[in-house]
Amino acid sequence: MTGDMVLRVRTHAGEQTFRLAPDAAGRTVADVLRRAGVPLNTRCGERGLCQGCDVALIAGHLSSDAGPLQDWADATRHLLQGCLHRLVAGTDVTIEIPARSLLTHAPQVVTSFRLDVPWASQPVWQRTAADCAWSYRGEDWTRDALVAVPALGAAIDVGTTTVAVVIANIETGEVLGQASALNAQARLGDNVLTRINLCMTGAEHVGHLQRLLVEETLAPLLAEALASAGQGAGHLAAIAVAGNTTMLHLLAGVDPGPIGVAPFDAAFLEYRRLSASDIGLSAVSLPSMVGALRADLPLHLLPGAAAYVGADVVAGTLTTGVAYRQAPCLLLDLGTNGEIVLQHEGRLWGCSTAAGPAFEGAGLVCGVRAGDGAVSHLWFDEDPRRMRTEVIGHGRPLGLCGTAYLDFVARGRRAGVLSPTGRILVDPGRHDTWRDPFHGRVILVAEGAGRRPLFVSEADVATILQAKAAIAAGITCLLRKAGLSAGDVAVLVAGGFGFHMHPDSLIGCGLLPGFEVDQIALVGNSSLAGAYASLLDSSFLDELRRLATRIEIVELNLEPDFESIYIDELVAP
Numbered sequence: 001m002t003g004d005m006v007l008r009v010r011t012h013a014g015e016q017t018f019r020l021a022p023d024a025a026g027r028t029v030a031d032v033l034r035r036a037g038v039p040l041n042t043r044c045g046e047r048g049l050c051q052g053c054d055v056a057l058i059a060g061h062l063s064s065d066a067g068p069l070q071d072w073a074d075a076t077r078h079l080l081q082g083c084l085h086r087l088v089a090g091t092d093v094t095i096e097i098p099a100r101s102l103l104t105h106a107p108q109v110v111t112s113f114r115l116d117v118p119w120a121s122q123p124v125w126q127r128t129a130a131d132c133a134w135s136y137r138g139e140d141w142t143r144d145a146l147v148a149v150p151a152l153g154a155a156i157d158v159g160t161t162t163v164a165v166v167i168a169n170i171e172t173g174e175v176l177g178q179a180s181a182l183n184a185q186a187r188l189g190d191n192v193l194t195r196i197n198l199c200m201t202g203a204e205h206v207g208h209l210q211r212l213l214v215e216e217t218l219a220p221l222l223a224e225a226l227a228s229a230g231q232g233a234g235h236l237a238a239i240a241v242a243g244n245t246t247m248l249h250l251l252a253g254v255d256p257g258p259i260g261v262a263p264f265d266a267a268f269l270e271y272r273r274l275s276a277s278d279i280g281l282s283a284v285s286l287p288s289m290v291g292a293l294r295a296d297l298p299l300h301l302l303p304g305a306a307a308y309v310g311a312d313v314v315a316g317t318l319t320t321g322v323a324y325r326q327a328p329c330l331l332l333d334l335g336t337n338g339e340i341v342l343q344h345e346g347r348l349w350g351c352s353t354a355a356g357p358a359f360e361g362a363g364l365v366c367g368v369r370a371g372d373g374a375v376s377h378l379w380f381d382e383d384p385r386r387m388r389t390e391v392i393g394h395g396r397p398l399g400l401c402g403t404a405y406l407d408f409v410a411r412g413r414r415a416g417v418l419s420p421t422g423r424i425l426v427d428p429g430r431h432d433t434w435r436d437p438f439h440g441r442v443i444l445v446a447e448g449a450g451r452r453p454l455f456v457s458e459a460d461v462a463t464i465l466q467a468k469a470a471i472a473a474g475i476t477c478l479l480r481k482a483g484l485s486a487g488d489v490a491v492l493v494a495g496g497f498g499f500h501m502h503p504d505s506l507i508g509c510g511l512l513p514g515f516e517v518d519q520i521a522l523v524g525n526s527s528l529a530g531a532y533a534s535l536l537d538s539s540f541l542d543e544l545r546r547l548a549t550r551i552e553i554v555e556l557n558l559e560p561d562f563e564s565i566y567i568d569e570l571v572a573p
């Protein structure tokens with residue numbers, strides 16, 4: 001058709017060709033790709049503040065928001081921000097998208113967890129005689145056969161970046177199905193503050209973010225988890241949801257704006273019982289094999305302790321047993337932010353650190369989320385010029401995820417490749433370090449898909465050191481509050497990294513200052529564990545309510561020592 005444009009998109013998976021109608025002219029590359037089903041990682045909300053949406057222009061022209069029409073045709077492989085560059089009428093374009101810029105890069109979400117406290121079978125929904133399925137024949141509902149069906153519950157952890165769903169028999173506890181995916185809100189910002197700020201610019205954004213979560217994330221995940229369980233939506237008796245305070249506000253359609261400005265008050269922290277229709281969940285049509293969700297399906301939102309110590313951490317404090325252990329212990333929930341709870345002699349202190357999304361690969365040159373194709377771990381062999389890697393899944397690596405960067409800092413220090421301040425040390429015998437015009441000195445880790453070098457830069461190391469310093473300083477502040485030192489305390493590490501971290505790297509990079517490997521236990525997704533436990537044993541809901549009020553919140557920005565500890569922690573030990 002006259003005026004059509006052709007957009008060729010190269011990714012690690014191959015090349016796709018899209019024929020675009022003339023009205024695509026003037027749209028941003030990010031917008032066009034989203035409509036084409038290839039969404040970019042627009043983590044700053046398309047405000048031109050990040051590199052999440054970088055694409056390389058291989059052929060053709062794009063226009064830039066920064067000025068008049070520009071011809072980028074000569075800037076082969078020059079990276080452009082996809083949210084700031086627009087298609088030009090009548091111009092065919094070929095672009096290449098690095099793996100780190102693809103939102104569809106499937107994340108590895110931790111749906112596994114441990115329940116370290118006893119529970120009694122007291123389901124949040126008690127079955128009655130009426131809770132038997134009616135058999136369906138043709139057009140008629142008949143009751144000629146009462147079919148006993150399991151009472152199912154859906155436990156959900158709504159994270160800033162990822163969402164995990166588990167379908168369980170709430171009488172036996174058996175896990176029947178699960179599913180996980182990126183939170184669709186991530187394309188409007190990769191951290192809670194960006195999304196809160198968006199809501200502050202207009203009330204309509206609250207509804208938009210709620211729809212992204214409910215319609216584009218939760219409904220498809222519930223359908224997938226139910227299908228994997230071989231069950232229909234009609235068998236769901238209850239849903240329990242844990243998550244950080246901002247995510248629960250957005251799920252409930254409540255403006256999280258006040259959480260973003262002092263005094264950082266949440267509109268609600270208490271346990272809430274809603275229904276599927278309250279959040280628009282029952283209105284979403286699910287695949288016919290799964291059927292429809294009941295409008296009155298109860299939705300239990302778990303209670304939080306503070307604006308930045310949410311229901312996810314309170315849940316973890318209970319399900320890991322931290323709340324009741326005799327000995328001092330510390331729960332570190334490592335997600336997009338780091339939330340910490342310390343228990344000593346029955347007292348609980350909690351804080352949140354602004355570690356940012358670096359551990360999820362954001363803001364790092366070759367960083368990707370943990371998922372198929374991500375380098376998850378690396379080691380320096382005895383000859384420090386050689387590096388060994390472990391890649392999730394099969395095939396050539398696409399990028400490095402957070403755990404690999406932690407390994408690099410910890411093991412690079414031990415191998416003499418990295419200075420305490422994060423400089424990459426140049427060994428005349430090695431040929432895998434060089435100075436990159438955009439990223440300073442870098443060191444090669446592996447050859448990725450398309451023979452693209454995957455490397456760590458000094459700027460990446462600085463970003464990781466800042467993130468780990470925030471967490472290390474938070475831990476140190478809580479220990480001082482309690483009059484404890486690191487050697488006294490057991491550490492339970494939960495969250496998005498789940499079981500994939502190597503404790504020696506957590507210590508070696510300085511994230512857990514002063515601790516030893518045998519003090520550390522990995523507990524998986526303790527937030528999801530809290531939602532799951534609440535379905536099985538409704539007394540957990542009461543327990544969580546009490547616990548949420550017991551946690552003494554430590555505002556790190558008000559702690560006199562925090563800044564100096566943070567600065568001290570900005571080095572690799």
Ligand code: FES
Pocket residue numbers: 041042043044045046047048049050051052053081082083084
């Ligand atoms: S710069 Fe484009 S999404 Fe951030």
